[in-house]
Amino acid sequence: MVDSTAADExxxxxxxxxxxxxxxxxxxxxxxxxxxxxxxxxxxxxWVPLALVGLPVLVLFCIVVYPxxxxxxxxxxxxxxxxxxxxxxxxxxLENFQTVLSSERFGDSIVHLGxxxxxxxxxxxxxxxxLALILYELVKNNFLRVVLLIAMVLxxxxxxxxxxxxxxxxxxxxxxxxxxxxxxxxxxxxxxxWFNAGMSLWAIIIADVWNWTAxxxxxxxxxxxSLPPAVYEAxxxxxxxxxxxxxxxxxxxxxxxxAIAFIVRxxxxxxxxxLVFIMTSGGPAQSSELPAYIAFQRGIRxxxxxxxxxxxxxxxxxxxxxxxxxLKYLKKVLKAQGFA
Amino acid sequence: xxxxxIEGLCKGWDFPVIDRLDLTVEEGEFFVVVGPSGIGxxxxxxxxxxxxxxxxxxxxxxxxxxxxLPPYRRRVAMTFESYALYPxxxxxxxxxxxxxxxxxxxxxxxxxxMGVAKLLRIxxxxxxxxxxxxxxxxxxxxxxxTLVAEPDVFLLDEPISHLDAKIRHELRLQFHTLEALRxxxxxxxxxxxxxxxxxxxxIGVMGEGGLLQVGTAREIFQRPQHLFVAxxxxxxxxxxxxxxxxxxxxxxxxxxxGAGLALPVAGPHSATLAGRDAGRITVGIRxxxxxxxKDGQTTNGSAVVEARVExxxxxxxxxxLVAESGGVRLMALTPPDAIFQHGEPVRLALRSEAxxxxxxxxxxxxxxx
Amino acid sequence: MSKSNxxxxxxxxxxxxxxxxxxxLFPFYWQIITALKSAAExxxxxPTFWPEVMHPENFIAVFAEASNFNALVDSFIIATGNTxxxxxxxxxxxxxxxxxxxxxxGENMAFWVLSNRMFPPVAVVLPMFFLFDATPxxxxxxxxxxxxxxxxxxxxxxxxxxxxxxxxxxxxxxAAYLDGYTPLRAFFKVTLxxxxxxxxxxxxxxxxxxxxEYLFANLLxxxxxxxxxxxxxxxxxxxxxxxNLQMAFSLIAMLPPVILFILLRRxxxxxxxxxxxxx
Numbered sequence: 001m002v003d004s005t006a007a008d009e010x011x012x013x014x015x016x017x018x019x020x021x022x023x024x025x026x027x028x029x030x031x032x033x034x035x036x037x038x039x040x041x042x043x044x045x046x047w048v049p050l051a052l053v054g055l056p057v058l059v060l061f062c063i064v065v066y067p068x069x070x071x072x073x074x075x076x077x078x079x080x081x082x083x084x085x086x087x088x089x090x091x092x093x094l095e096n097f098q099t100v101l102s103s104e105r106f107g108d109s110i111v112h113l114g115x116x117x118x119x120x121x122x123x124x125x126x127x128x129x130x131l132a133l134i135l136y137e138l139v140k141n142n143f144l145r146v147v148l149l150i151a152m153v154l155x156x157x158x159x160x161x162x163x164x165x166x167x168x169x170x171x172x173x174x175x176x177x178x179x180x181x182x183x184x185x186x187x188x189x190x191x192x193x194w195f196n197a198g199m200s201l202w203a204i205i206i207a208d209v210w211n212w213t214a215x216x217x218x219x220x221x222x223x224x225x226s227l228p229p230a231v232y233e234a235x236x237x238x239x240x241x242x243x244x245x246x247x248x249x250x251x252x253x254x255x256x257x258x259a260i261a262f263i264v265r266x267x268x269x270x271x272x273x274x275l276v277f278i279m280t281s282g283g284p285a286q287s288s289e290l291p292a293y294i295a296f297q298r299g300i301r302x303x304x305x306x307x308x309x310x311x312x313x314x315x316x317x318x319x320x321x322x323x324x325x326x327l328k329y330l331k332k333v334l335k336a337q338g339f340a
Numbered sequence: 341x342x343x344x345x346i347e348g349l350c351k352g353w354d355f356p357v358i359d360r361l362d363l364t365v366e367e368g369e370f371f372v373v374v375g376p377s378g379i380g381x382x383x384x385x386x387x388x389x390x391x392x393x394x395x396x397x398x399x400x401x402x403x404x405x406x407x408x409l410p411p412y413r414r415r416v417a418m419t420f421e422s423y424a425l426y427p428x429x430x431x432x433x434x435x436x437x438x439x440x441x442x443x444x445x446x447x448x449x450x451x452x453x454m455g456v457a458k459l460l461r462i463x464x465x466x467x468x469x470x471x472x473x474x475x476x477x478x479x480x481x482x483x484x485x486t487l488v489a490e491p492d493v494f495l496l497d498e499p500i501s502h503l504d505a506k507i508r509h510e511l512r513l514q515f516h517t518l519e520a521l522r523x524x525x526x527x528x529x530x531x532x533x534x535x536x537x538x539x540x541x542x543i544g545v546m547g548e549g550g551l552l553q554v555g556t557a558r559e560i561f562q563r564p565q566h567l568f569v570a571x572x573x574x575x576x577x578x579x580x581x582x583x584x585x586x587x588x589x590x591x592x593x594x595x596x597x598g599a600g601l602a603l604p605v606a607g608p609h610s611a612t613l614a615g616r617d618a619g620r621i622t623v624g625i626r627x628x629x630x631x632x633x634k635d636g637q638t639t640n641g642s643a644v645v646e647a648r649v650e651x652x653x654x655x656x657x658x659x660x661l662v663a664e665s666g667g668v669r670l671m672a673l674t675p676p677d678a679i680f681q682h683g684e685p686v687r688l689a690l691r692s693e694a695x696x697x698x699x700x701x702x703x704x705x706x707x708x709x
Numbered sequence: 710m711s712k713s714n715x716x717x718x719x720x721x722x723x724x725x726x727x728x729x730x731x732x733x734l735f736p737f738y739w740q741i742i743t744a745l746k747s748a749a750e751x752x753x754x755x756p757t758f759w760p761e762v763m764h765p766e767n768f769i770a771v772f773a774e775a776s777n778f779n780a781l782v783d784s785f786i787i788a789t790g791n792t793x794x795x796x797x798x799x800x801x802x803x804x805x806x807x808x809x810x811x812x813x814x815g816e817n818m819a820f821w822v823l824s825n826r827m828f829p830p831v832a833v834v835l836p837m838f839f840l841f842d843a844t845p846x847x848x849x850x851x852x853x854x855x856x857x858x859x860x861x862x863x864x865x866x867x868x869x870x871x872x873x874x875x876x877x878x879x880x881x882x883x884a885a886y887l888d889g890y891t892p893l894r895a896f897f898k899v900t901l902x903x904x905x906x907x908x909x910x911x912x913x914x915x916x917x918x919x920x921x922e923y924l925f926a927n928l929l930x931x932x933x934x935x936x937x938x939x940x941x942x943x944x945x946x947x948x949x950x951x952x953n954l955q956m957a958f959s960l961i962a963m964l965p966p967v968i969l970f971i972l973l974r975r976x977x978x979x980x981x982x983x984x985x986x987x988x
Contacts, residue, residue, distance in 0.1 A: 023355040024355075032395065033355075033359075036352070049809035050812065052804060052805035052813065053801070053805045053813040053818065055798060056799070056802035056867060060863065063857065063859055064828060064833060066840075067833045067835070071832050071836060138719055149974075151730060152729065155736075159920070159921035159938050159941075160923045161923045161941050161942050162963055165944075165955060169955075175755065177739045210732065271829045271831075274923045277924070295835075300834070300928050327823070330820075390886075412889050416887065426899055437885070441890045442889060
């Protein structure tokens, strides 16, 4: 097409006779384009990406997928410790699920979970979001702000076992600091029995709120920091008051960030079990048991493996639904950020 | 012998971007590809560099077939539009990078880098990081990195378009004088036609997935073979009039479609155009060939039309007049001292022998066929 | 809203925050003063809000029992081992997802890897218990936890490294190819130095999570290997309540994560919100 030997160039240069090519109009696409095999555009060999991903995925398969399959399998069998070692279990269909779902223990634990979600997870997000905004909007000294933030977020960094022990100690009914402080302030006139049947779940929730309010606080605070100041200047020029700015600008723009904080805490709630182990062991009389705790208890302490597996599967399915929803949402948010 | 030969190059993603492109750049030639942004210029460079794989076609340098080679074995150097300097390394280390890749001895590296730095006048910056130097200095550093590599082919992607005018001019001069660039095949990509015209030994105008016209600056400017080429080269851009041909008396005229403007076709053009009478035609009139005439001024070989001023931009060295005549908007280049008022009537002289005629459908210059 | 009214509301909110701050810090205060009390003083019927006699030697007395020190060592070995493994695997996969998304299994694969972070441990621990039981080293060893903590740390490392690799311009790598570096050398020459700060923060984050972990440790190890997280709740066992030593020990054990957190605040947000909030 182009003859480009400089010597015998015709006057006016060489002319390429080109067909029209309109990117929006497939009828102008050349033949080769429609028949080509789209090629991977790689500088490295084709196997390299697969090899890079292969090892981590293999590891995840061994430590996550294999156990899940194992759980599904045994949830359908009458496996217990003895039968497991004798390799002598038999298929029982959905019997384990029936046992689990119809048991009072499970029903109670679901109620506990509901209470924990409402007064734990939800309260944490509301408190955290509020504190984050108070801190950002009302404390104007930068250094003070950072110091306060670190102070309020500190509990999150503690190992759960320390949180559990610390609060067990603080809430000790007879000579705990909390009861003594409340007595001194005149808020109560006798010790609260924090670890009695009606109260132990609340003791766990108190410790958990202390522990984890920091996470939504930190997330919302960082979200607020990264909002563009230009928007706020514009609002000020328009004469919008503090409330209007909060309602019309800050909250709508932080919607996604608050949602993320929510979902993260919600998913953790299904896994949540550490403080139950340390503070109450589910007691007294199973009054502070959560589903995940029962699964551990039945499986590892009581060796009713089939039943424990059924518990785990129920939790697994609930989490899987939540995780899927979360990931969908995350994908959307990340896409909006021009990310994924 | 290292001429760059590209043959039948094809590349597309969701749509074809480069379609059967052929190009030869001789050893020592400075070839500039010019075209509007998004037309596939950078893709062309990336294909030559090996950063993308072509769907079809071959790329050869001298006797070596590069098509299947990875970029690190091509002996091709490229500057990126974003400069792509390593932010964690000093200017020295950035320039030395290709030499380190080859495992050159330390003393030799120092010597080579110093030499190039001196040439580009950045020797006082060698210890700084890319974040601490200006855009022009970054570009010099990027250039230095390609120069030390002594490649068979240089690829330069919009190397000066993000710099301010003064540095741009300085670097443009530098491209003219750099011996290294002038001794191997260089492929230079830009969207700026002035840059292309001033730098290129030859210029290729890119469009429709390939090169629409290849030639020297003068050839391309004066005899654009395609309306696309004519539109893209020249500032202010060419006046385009959709018209139809017809006889008025015994002379061939064209009349602007849906407007009152009619102009004669110059004698030398009539012969070619005569066969097309009553046919549709696209006329290109460069603003340089539209002149404002005062009353009584002679207008040798020009057609004079009455017009009304719509807008005037005084640009210092020249002025750009936008005037409307018979429903057609025409741009004219004026001397710097002119002053016009909005709505003021003016007389425009159009040099009809400099008009360009393009086929209304294919956009090709009918005078060249 | 009038000016004075606004000032009042402001004051109200600040008081609320002050109150919360008090609630947040009081347990730390209690932890510290208890650690300085004598054992007898901690067991009084009416607790004291300031130690009568300071006993800073509690912090040393904790280590009179060698097992306490060993617990910190065990935790350190496990956290560090797991961090290295997570970082290695996470860097491999994160790089692949960032640079060759389609060839590495696409977006869905990346999200699947991430989903494992949120996986309920209850579905994992039981089978792993029996799986590790069948290995020559049994469940009660460092390696068990090093591997098991990958369940939550590796997806995190993968995801965050992917985010960091995406932030490192691909063009720099391409420039390195043109300089003559092979992809492997280009990675070490250009990409790795660029993501190194991010990588260090990922390492610290993983390390904190592994250091703090309680559940798996509680269920799977306990006699040969004891992490401090499972040692701390057992302090009260036996004839005597050793609140003071327990608090002293927990103060020591929580120091590393707290310090790392203060250093890493900004990355922490990114890690905990999975890259959504930049921090």
